[in-house]
Amino acid sequence: MSRPTEKLRLLTERVLDDDTVFDILTRLPVKSLIRFRCVSKSWYSTITNPIFIATHFKLNEAKSLSNKNSHNGYLLYTPVTEGYSFHEELRTLVYNRDRTVTEISRFITPFPFCDAFMNCFCNGIFCLDRCNENNGDHMIYLWNPSIRKFKMLAPALLTDPFDSATLGLAYHSQKNDFKILRLVSFPGSLGEPDPLTEAEVYTLSTDSWRKVVSAELSDPNAGRLYYHSPYIFFNGALHCIAAHKHCSFILSFDINDERFHKIMLPLDFLDVYQSYLTVFKGSLAYIIISNRLATGIIMCHIWVMKEYGVAESWTRKCVPINWFHHFHGCTDNGELLIMIFMGLISIDPENLLQNSLITESNIRWAGYAANSIESLVLLDGVNLSSEYKD
Numbered sequence: 001m002s003r004p005t006e007k008l009r010l011l012t013e014r015v016l017d018d019d020t021v022f023d024i025l026t027r028l029p030v031k032s033l034i035r036f037r038c039v040s041k042s043w044y045s046t047i048t049n050p051i052f053i054a055t056h057f058k059l060n061e062a063k064s065l066s067n068k069n070s071h072n073g074y075l076l077y078t079p080v081t082e083g084y085s086f087h088e089e090l091r092t093l094v095y096n097r098d099r100t101v102t103e104i105s106r107f108i109t110p111f112p113f114c115d116a117f118m119n120c121f122c123n124g125i126f127c128l129d130r131c132n133e134n135n136g137d138h139m140i141y142l143w144n145p146s147i148r149k150f151k152m153l154a155p156a157l158l159t160d161p162f163d164s165a166t167l168g169l170a171y172h173s174q175k176n177d178f179k180i181l182r183l184v185s186f187p188g189s190l191g192e193p194d195p196l197t198e199a200e201v202y203t204l205s206t207d208s209w210r211k212v213v214s215a216e217l218s219d220p221n222a223g224r225l226y227y228h229s230p231y232i233f234f235n236g237a238l239h240c241i242a243a244h245k246h247c248s249f250i251l252s253f254d255i256n257d258e259r260f261h262k263i264m265l266p267l268d269f270l271d272v273y274q275s276y277l278t279v280f281k282g283s284l285a286y287i288i289i290s291n292r293l294a295t296g297i298i299m300c301h302i303w304v305m306k307e308y309g310v311a312e313s314w315t316r317k318c319v320p321i322n323w324f325h326h327f328h329g330c331t332d333n334g335e336l337l338i339m340i341f342m343g344l345i346s347i348d349p350e351n352l353l354q355n356s357l358i359t360e361s362n363i364r365w366a367g368y369a370a371n372s373i374e375s376l377v378l379l380d381g382v383n384l385s386s387e388y389k390d
Contacts, residue, residue, distance in 0.1 A: 022046060026056045030146050030374040053376040054176045061123065064371035071096055072331045074369045075344070078118065080362035088116075088364075090126075090145060092372070095331060099346070099355050107145040116141065118365040120169045120230055124373040125178060127169040138165065142178070142204070142381075146374035149381035157200050157209045158184040168231030168238040170255045178204040178377070181238050181253050183217075183227055197225040201258060204377075216251065216260040227251065232277045234284055235308055239263075239277050241286075250277065250286070264311035266303045273298075276327045280304050281334045286314075287327055298324050300336065302349060319349045329368040337368055 016024070025033065025046060033056070037044045046052055072095040078088055089108050093101040116130040126143045138159075143150040158165075168181040180202040199212040217225060228241040242251035250263035265286055273291040277284070280302060288301040300319040307313040323340040330336055335346040337357075344358040344366060358366070 018042075018046075022052065026052065026059055030376060033376065034147060047376070048379055053379060057123075057176065057373070057375045057377065060373050060375060061371075064373050068332065068371060072099075072333055072335070074372045075101065075337075075357060075366070076121070076369065077344070077358060077360075077366040078364045079360050080364050093358070094372075095346075095357070101357055105145075107148070109143075109145070118367075119167045121367060121369070122169045122178070122233055123171045124375055125169065125171075125377055127167055127180060129167060140167065140180070140202075142169075142378060144375065144378040144381070147376060147379060149378045151378050151381040153180075153202060154207050154209060156182060156202075157211060158182070158186075158198050166227055166231070166240070168233070168240065168253070170233045170238050172255045173236075174256055175205070179255055181231070182209075183240075185225065197227070199253075199260075212258055212260075214260040216262060225251075228275070232279065234279050237261075239284065241265075241275060241277060250284075261309075263305075263309060266311075266314040266316065273324075274327065278327075278329045280330045281332075284308060285330070287336075289324055289327065291324075298322070300324075300327075300347075300349075302336075317349060319347065319352065321347060328366050331368065332370050337366075339363065339366065 021043075025036070025043070028036070033047050037047050075093040075095055076090065077093075078090055081088065089106055091103060092105045093103050095101055116128040119127045119129050121127065124144065124146060126145065128141045128143060130139045130141070138156070140153045140156065141150050142153065164186075165182055165184045170179050170181070171177075172179050182200050182202070183197055184200070185197045197217045199214065199217055200209045201212050202209050226243045231238045231240045233239075236256060237252045237254045239250055239252045242249055248265055250265060252261045252263055253259070254261065263284075272288055274289040276287040276289075278287055279285060281304075284305040286303040286305075288303065290299045290301065298321050300321050302317045302319065303314050304317070305311075305313055306315060319336070321336075321338065324338060325341065326339040328337040328339060328344065331346065334350075335348050335355075337344060337346055339345075341361060343356065343360050344363065346355045346357055347353070348355075
């Protein structure tokens with residue numbers, strides 16, 4: 001133990017009671033807490049206690065929300081690794097108010113994430129999916145890069161080598177817990193009715209899966225349910241675009257009561273090239289990219305639901321764009337994040353100003369977060385011996 005750390009231990013043991021030490025520690029950054037676990041047995045017990053981890057998370061969440069006015073959010077991306085490598089690199093940039101970006105961290109992660117797919121993330125926790133080459137099973141991981149820990153989840157209940165599944169990660173604030181929704185469609189047989197979609201939910205606190213039965217998923221008259229990934233987490237629910245033989249709609253899953261609901265989409269377009277869900281200035285939004293080949297103009301239709309759950313409240317704004325490869329969400333102030341052949345750009349739909357954010361053409365994955373939360377979640381997980389760069 002270093003001399004400064006030893007002095008700190010002696011000072012706190014002589015002067016401060018346990019409650020005061022607890023309160024002080026909850027306000028420290030994650031990197032300090034990881035280091036301070038070795039101060040004493042009592043500090044180790046405190047920092048690794050689930051109650052402490054939950055309290056620290058809540059304080060960091062509140063602090064992150066209070067700092068939102070100082071920036072436009074965070075950009076996260078993983079560049080394509082040159083050559084064959086067992087390492088992937090997750091980079092985080094803060095999008096400043098002056099529309100510049102500043103890199104604040106890089107996490108280099110070795111096996112087992114070298115060939116894993118970054119499915120989704122929520123409140124600083126990432127969900128990854130990796131296929132087992134030997135038996136075709138999908139191994140699902142949760143990863144907390146701020147403490148370099150990961151957890152391989154218990155095997156899912158609904159499995160088939162040829163199934164089609166999608167994952168959504170959400171934070172259950174009422175229980176201070178994380179949940180994963182997994183929708184699964186199994187392959188059908190020739191001449192038989194389309195198989196129905198089934199659902200299961202993973203809860204981090206119990207490390208277990210449960211099947212969820214819903215009439216929204218089991219209507220035989222509607223035929224097979226098709227769904228688009230990724231999910232977005234908004235208003236306490238996970239949302240994805242879904243469709244069956246009658247219509248397309250938004251399928252939402254309430255994290256609290258674990259019930260599915262349908263939200264009707266606005267008028268369909270015949271020239272839809274790609275469609276996405278996002279949050280636009282605090283409201284649920286449906287993004288339609290239409291490629292008018294006759295004119296060569298790419299249009300981005302921003303449908304915003306002014307009143308959540310009310311189909312009649314959809315309003316539309318159209319934005320012309322020059323180039324398009326993929327849509328990656330909206331910033332808090334309403335800028336569109338679009339991948340083009342030169343990298344990631346933002347477009348202000350009000351004045352159509354474009355801004356280059358990431359000048360890398362080979363990006364494996366990219367995401368946006370309104371706030372950045374470092375936490376001790378998964379502290380009991382497996383150490384990922386990853387290299388951290390400030």
